[in-house]
Amino acid sequence: MAGLALLGLATALGRERFLRWRRSAMVTAPAPGDLDTGLTPRERIELLASQRQTILGAITSIGVILGVILTGSGLIYTSRTLEAAKDTQIADRYSRAIDQLGSPALEQRVGALYALEQLATDSPRDVGVIENVVISFINGRSGAGTVLLPSPSPSPSVSPSPSAATRLGEDLIVALDVLGGIRSTDERFRDNLNGIDDDNPHYEHGVPVIDFHGADLRQIDLSGAYLEGADLSLADLRGANLSHAWLSDANLDQANLEGTQLTEANLEGARMTGIRGKTRAEIEARATVNEHTAW
Known part of the structure; x- marks a missing residue:
């Protein structure tokens, strides 16, 4: 110019x-x-x-x-x-x-995630690609024993299974936080545009989603976690802590919420069909819902 x-x-x-x-x-x-x-x-x-x-x-x-x-x-x-x-x-x-x-060292994985977040700021045209990478990292490391760590203080109200994990690994906590920052400026996610493979289970309406479908998440600490649009359908969330979690537009169909903490969790627009372990009244008394929350 x-x-x-x-x-x-x-x-x-x-x-x-x-x-x-x-x-x-x-x-x-x-x-x-x-x-x-x-x-x-x-x-x-x-x-x-x-x-x-x-x-x-x-x-x-x-x-x-x-x-x-x-x-x-x-x-x-x-x-x-x-x-x-x-x-x-x-x-x-x-x-x-x-x-x-892909490093086995936790500090390198965490550093890489923060580097990707900065890249999304420095190169807005690459936000979509970077977002896909972060979500692939989350979904790829969501197996038991890989990203979940033992809880220092399990809830006595729900008995965890021997293989159950209760706390996200540090890299997954960072990944969820980074994803929230990236998506806050991603117009593709904001507008829910089409254009990506809709047949892929990790995508909904062309937008990649966090996939915890059917996952064993008993006693897990997801307090304050960014899970907007995540697939938690059929997930076992007994005794989990979802206080202050961002779950707007998430899919919790048929999830087991027995003993789950939902204090000030954002469930606006979430799908809650067939949930178990809690009544609608109990959820509305603790969490934030709106007219778009499906029961």
């Missing part, structure tokens, strides 16, 4: 200098016979000098125009070079983050 502005300025300056030169030539340039009409030597010298100044003025104007054009072209080239360098840098950062997501 700066280059185009300079080119426009050059055109305007060139036109002005050209018109000034034409006016000068019309007023001061001697006619072919002027030097032979009985002028004095001094007058002849002045006429010749006037003609030379007109020519030099025209040359100067052309030089100024060419200089501005060259400067504008240089700025355009510099802008394109910087844009290409930025694209290369973003691609390198993305590749490093992807590599670190």
Whole structure:
């Protein structure tokens, strides 16, 4: 844009200098016979000098125009070079983050997730791709014993099974938090657009979803977790802590909510058909629902 502005300025300056030169030539340039009409030597010298100044003025104007054009072209080239360098840098950062997501070291996986969140800010056009990567990471690491850790203080009201886990791993907690930050600015998610493989169980209306369908989540601590649009249908959430969790538009059809803590959980627009372990009145007394919550 700066280059185009300079080119426009050059055109305007060139036109002005050209018109000034034409006016000068019309007023001061001697006619072919002027030097032979009985002028004095001094007058002849002045006429010749006037003609030379007109020519030099025209040359100067052309030089100024060419200089501005060259400067504008240089700025355009510099802008394109910087844009290409930025694209290369973003691609390198993305590749490093992807590599670190598969690391056995927790700190590297967490660092990679925060790096992806920053990339989503620095490169808005790549938000959709980054969101898919984070959700794939969550869904890929949702097996028992992989992302869930023993609870330091299990609830006495519900007996956990020997294989039940009760607390999300640190990397999954970070992943859910990062996903919430990314989706807050993702227009594709906000508008629920179509366009991705709707036959994929991890997608709904073209938007990727967190898939905890049928998962054993007894005693799990998901307090404050970002689970908007998540699939928790048929999940066993007995004794789980979903206090302050963001579950708007989530699918909890036929989930078991016996002993589940739902204090100030956001269930606006959530699907709650066939839930077990709690009545609608009990849920409405604790959680936030609206007219779009399906029972």
